[in-house]
Amino acid sequence: MRREVTLRDVAELAGVSSRTVSNVVNGYANVTERTRERVQRAVEELGYRPNVLARNLAQGRSGQIAVVVPYLDTPYFSELLQSVIRAARVGGYNVLIDQTDGDPEHERAFIADGSRRLLFDGVIFSPLGLDQQALTDRDPTLPLVILGERSSDGFFDHVGIDDVAASRQATEHLLDMGRQRIAAIGDQPYATGEAAQRRTRGFCDAHKGRGLTPQEDLIIQTPRFNRIDGAQAMNHLLDLPEPPDAVFCYSDLVALGAIRSIVSRGLRIPEDIAVIGYDDIEDGSYSNPTVTTISPDKEWIATTAVERLLLRIASDTPPPGLELRAPHRLIVRESTAGRTPDAR
Amino acid sequence: MRREVTLRDVAELAGVSSRTVSNVVNGYANVTERTRERVQRAVEELGYRPNVLARNLAQGRSGQIAVVVPYLDTPYFSELLQSVIRAARVGGYNVLIDQTDGDPEHERAFIADGSRRLLFDGVIFSPLGLDQQALTDRDPTLPLVILGERSSDGFFDHVGIDDVAASRQATEHLLDMGRQRIAAIGDQPYATGEAAQRRTRGFCDAHKGRGLTPQEDLIIQTPRFNRIDGAQAMNHLLDLPEPPDAVFCYSDLVALGAIRSIVSRGLRIPEDIAVIGYDDIEDGSYSNPTVTTISPDKEWIATTAVERLLLRIASDTPPPGLELRAPHRLIVRESTAGRTPDAR
Numbered sequence: 001m002r003r004e005v006t007l008r009d010v011a012e013l014a015g016v017s018s019r020t021v022s023n024v025v026n027g028y029a030n031v032t033e034r035t036r037e038r039v040q041r042a043v044e045e046l047g048y049r050p051n052v053l054a055r056n057l058a059q060g061r062s063g064q065i066a067v068v069v070p071y072l073d074t075p076y077f078s079e080l081l082q083s084v085i086r087a088a089r090v091g092g093y094n095v096l097i098d099q100t101d102g103d104p105e106h107e108r109a110f111i112a113d114g115s116r117r118l119l120f121d122g123v124i125f126s127p128l129g130l131d132q133q134a135l136t137d138r139d140p141t142l143p144l145v146i147l148g149e150r151s152s153d154g155f156f157d158h159v160g161i162d163d164v165a166a167s168r169q170a171t172e173h174l175l176d177m178g179r180q181r182i183a184a185i186g187d188q189p190y191a192t193g194e195a196a197q198r199r200t201r202g203f204c205d206a207h208k209g210r211g212l213t214p215q216e217d218l219i220i221q222t223p224r225f226n227r228i229d230g231a232q233a234m235n236h237l238l239d240l241p242e243p244p245d246a247v248f249c250y251s252d253l254v255a256l257g258a259i260r261s262i263v264s265r266g267l268r269i270p271e272d273i274a275v276i277g278y279d280d281i282e283d284g285s286y287s288n289p290t291v292t293t294i295s296p297d298k299e300w301i302a303t304t305a306v307e308r309l310l311l312r313i314a315s316d317t318p319p320p321g322l323e324l325r326a327p328h329r330l331i332v333r334e335s336t337a338g339r340t341p342d343a344r
Numbered sequence: 345m346r347r348e349v350t351l352r353d354v355a356e357l358a359g360v361s362s363r364t365v366s367n368v369v370n371g372y373a374n375v376t377e378r379t380r381e382r383v384q385r386a387v388e389e390l391g392y393r394p395n396v397l398a399r400n401l402a403q404g405r406s407g408q409i410a411v412v413v414p415y416l417d418t419p420y421f422s423e424l425l426q427s428v429i430r431a432a433r434v435g436g437y438n439v440l441i442d443q444t445d446g447d448p449e450h451e452r453a454f455i456a457d458g459s460r461r462l463l464f465d466g467v468i469f470s471p472l473g474l475d476q477q478a479l480t481d482r483d484p485t486l487p488l489v490i491l492g493e494r495s496s497d498g499f500f501d502h503v504g505i506d507d508v509a510a511s512r513q514a515t516e517h518l519l520d521m522g523r524q525r526i527a528a529i530g531d532q533p534y535a536t537g538e539a540a541q542r543r544t545r546g547f548c549d550a551h552k553g554r555g556l557t558p559q560e561d562l563i564i565q566t567p568r569f570n571r572i573d574g575a576q577a578m579n580h581l582l583d584l585p586e587p588p589d590a591v592f593c594y595s596d597l598v599a600l601g602a603i604r605s606i607v608s609r610g611l612r613i614p615e616d617i618a619v620i621g622y623d624d625i626e627d628g629s630y631s632n633p634t635v636t637t638i639s640p641d642k643e644w645i646a647t648t649a650v651e652r653l654l655l656r657i658a659s660d661t662p663p664p665g666l667e668l669r670a671p672h673r674l675i676v677r678e679s680t681a682g683r684t685p686d687a688r
Contacts, residue, residue: 064440064463072429073626078422085416085443094463096408097441099429119408119438141391227630260630264683282417286571286604288632 005048014042064094065309066120068110070102070128074225075281076251076298077126080147083302084124091310096120104129111138122309131194143312145305148195154321157308161296161328163195167202168209169330170248170276170294175210177274177336179246182207183218185233185258186225186250199250199278218244225250230257238265245273246336252277252284255291259335263288275335289334297327349392358386408438409653410464412454414446414472418569419625420595420642421470424491427646428468435654440464448473455482466653475538487656489649492539498665501652505640505672507539511546512553513674514620514638515592519554521618521680523590526551527562529577529602530569530594543594543622562588569594574601582609589617590680596621596628599635603679607632619679633678641671 011018016035023031024039031039042048067084069077085095096119100106107130110123122143127135136153138144144156174182184203188196200219207214220236222229230249237244238261249255255277262273269275269289277284280295304324312318334340355362360379367375368383375383386392411428413421429439440463444450451474454467466487471479480497482488488500518526528547532540544563551558564580566573574593581588582605593599599621606617613619613633621628624639648668656662678684 072416072426073419073422075417075419075422078417078419082415082417082443094440094442096438097429098438099426227626231630256627256630260632263632282571283600283627286575286600288604288607 005046007048009046010039010042010048013046014039061121061313062119063092064096064120065306065313066096066098066110066123068098068100068107068123068125070100070126072097072099074253075283076279079281080298080302083299084306087303087306091306093121093306093310100128102128104134108134111135111142111144121313124305124309143309143318145309145312147301147305155318156321157305157312157324158321159301159305159308159324159326161294161301161326163198164202164205166278166294166296166328167199167248168206169202170278171203171206172209173292173330173332173336174246174248174274174276175206175212177246177270179274181215181218181242181244181246183220183237183244183247184214184250185220185222185230185237185247185254187219187221188223189221196250199248203248222250222254225254227253227257227260230254230259231261232257234258234261238262238267243273246270247273247275249275249277252279252281252291252293254278255293255335256283256287259287259289259291269334270336270338277335280331285333289339292333292336293331295329295331301326349390351392353390354383354386354392357390358383405465405657406463407436408440408464409650409657410440410442410454410467410469412442412444412451412467412469414444414470416441416443418597419627420623423625424642424646427643428650431647431650435650437465437650437654444472446472448478452478455479455486455488465657468649468653487653487662489653489656491645491649499662500665501649501656501668502665503645503649503652503668503670505638505645505670507542508546508549510622510638510640510672511543511592512550513546514622515547515550516553517636517674517676517680518590518592518618518620519550519556521590521614523618525559525562525586525588525590527564527581527588527591528558528594529564529566529574529581529591529598531563531565532567533565540594543592547592566594566598569598571597571601571604574598574603575605576601578602578605582606582611587617590614591617591619593619593621596623596625596635596637598622599637599679600627600631603631603633603635613678614680614682621679624675629677633683636677636680637675639673639675645670 007018007021011021014021016039020031020035021039024036065088067081069081072078081097088095098110107127111125124145124147126147135146146156146158148160171182184200186196187200204214220233222233230253234257237247247258249258255275259269259275262269267273275291277291277293280293284291284293351362351365355365358365360383364375364379365383368380409432411425413425416422425441432439442454451471455469468489468491470491479490490500490502492504515526528544530540531544548558564577566577574597578601591602593602599619603613603619606613611617619635621635621637624637628635628637
């Protein structure tokens with residue numbers, strides 16, 4: 001590799017001290033016009049680049065924040081990331097993105113391993129593999145904002161929608177349609193599946209609120225929240241002696257997979273089976289049928305997460321960790337309402 | 345902000361020289377066991393973190409590569425990025441991702457502005473706003489691999505599929521079905537729309553190869569390659585006195601938008617209108633109907649781009665810039681073949 005041109009090289013060529021070169025490069029006033037010109041000429045001649053990173057380091061910051069998500073190819077995250085990058089840029093920060101594949105060790109390294117710490121000034125983190133305890137065992141000096149389904153321990157901020165309430169609302173929408181056998185796709189019984197568990201709780205709460213008991217065999221567990229998970233779970237449900245007449249899917253991707261299975265069997269949506277998703281990804285407003293969904297306010301989540309993180313980075317004393325509830329709303333589309341004449 | 349604990353602080357507490365601390369931290373052998381223990385205790389007591397970034401800088405590298413794409417929420421890019429991140433990690437590199445929104449100034453800053461240079465050792469870049477000339481006016485010392493629709497100038501590597509051949513193949517598939525009025529959605533006549541122009545050329549070549557002339561009014565220009573672009577263009581085509589009986593879409597997102605418009609009008613796919621897309625995003629294998637498409641080998645593109653970039657970073661003398669043609673294939677699905685009994 002080529003050796004970098006240093007401040008000292010410039011100083012030597014210009015016949016001045018390194019400090020003088022530094023003063024010129026940083027735009028300080030205490031240099032005569034003649035010296036400034038001589039230094040500038042040497043800078044250009046050598047192609048010297050002021051070392052931004054070194055300067056940041058001297059100030060104890062890198063000018064970067066890290067955003068750590070389980071999967072980049074999940075539309076929910078890629079849509080959210082886009083908003084995070086824009087908000088960070090407004091705050092003068094570059095974004096270093098990493099995907100963990102939900103691997104707990106990889107996730108832990110990001111928040112616990114101090115040696116990577118100087119690459120970024122703070123982290124916006126959407127954990128999947130790590131449980132609440134592991135979050136607590138992190139590098140305590142790291143400015144941290146958590147997205148998704150954890151809770152603040154009082155030392156980091158947590159931004160997310162109220163999953164239990166949103167899932168209850170989604171299920172009530174299906175109950176309001178008079179559906180009797182409502183399935184749920186996406187439950188995860190393990191410690192790490194907190195998002196799934198909250199959605200299952202909302203699903204059950206909605207039933208109980210109407211004096212109903214959800215049917216255990218209609219709550220289907222899936223390893224992830226992808227199209228393939230929805231398609232396989234739906235195939236299983238359609239093979240039951242008494243298939244469901246409605247299904248609450250824990251993501252829009254799961255809903256799109258389920259819809260594909262239903263349509264492939266020649267069944268009608270919503271007449272035979274109504275479908276509701278979660279996340280409001282763009283895909284769901286163009287699919288056939290379009291997908292009724294719970295829409296988290298992604299712009300709110302992204303800008304709030306960045307604002308809180310930059311505040312933490314700038315603070316001498318870390319501000320208390322907040323639970324920040326993002327708004328959400330139910331968007332009714334064809335998968336529950338049927339085709340309307342003015343459908344787009 | 346808290347002041348970082350320095351090497352000097354450790355040296356002071358341990359009662360040794362900074363050099364000795366450095367030797368211990370870097371694992372050099374020339375330290376007695378007793379001194380090593382004393383330094384280790386001081387390191388732990390103070391919570392000292394060896395400054396990885398500073399060490400990298402001293403070696404003239406950051407351990408990061410940048411991947412610059414126009415839009416993160418485009419599934420083609422998010423699927424590709426996922427493979428790039430995995431390949432880079434295998435090579436010991438972190439990935440700094442940036443999205444440019446196709447803004448030429450933002451794109452230029454990444455490859456021309458030396459001041460950001462020390463944040464990354466090289467760039468994998470998918471330009472949208474910049475033309476070939478602007479690519480040539482870059483920082484010549486920057487290891488660079490270009491994805492997408494540019495050509496190598498002999499100083500950077502370019503990885504991409506043969507767009508003209510792939511588009512010709514897609515169009516011939518529709519001609520082979522006996523379709524007479526084939527539309528194209530996604531043309532862009534401006535200098536920066538090179539990807540679009542190559543696809544239009546392939547579309548025209550396929551017609552000419554059969555002694556046919558493509559109909560000018562069936563080649564529709566769109567600002568981007570998104571669902572909304574496909575939906576609007578298709579609505580326009582369906583309003584023509586003689587609508588097309590097939591349509592070649594320059595991305596799967598465009599195809600999904602077009603399919604939505606066709607289905608909304610109660611028309612049948614492929615009986616009334618056959619549709620073919622481009623990119624092979626996951627969405628297209630779950631949509632109703634599933635989308636026939638040109639599938640670029642994204643894994644090949646990602647691993648080849650990372651390998652070439654790491655080679656450039658490691659080379660004292662930059663290797664010559666290569667044109668690397670990624671494989672692609674036509675995948676036939678329901679949007680041209682119709683529903684088969686064994687459809688997933």
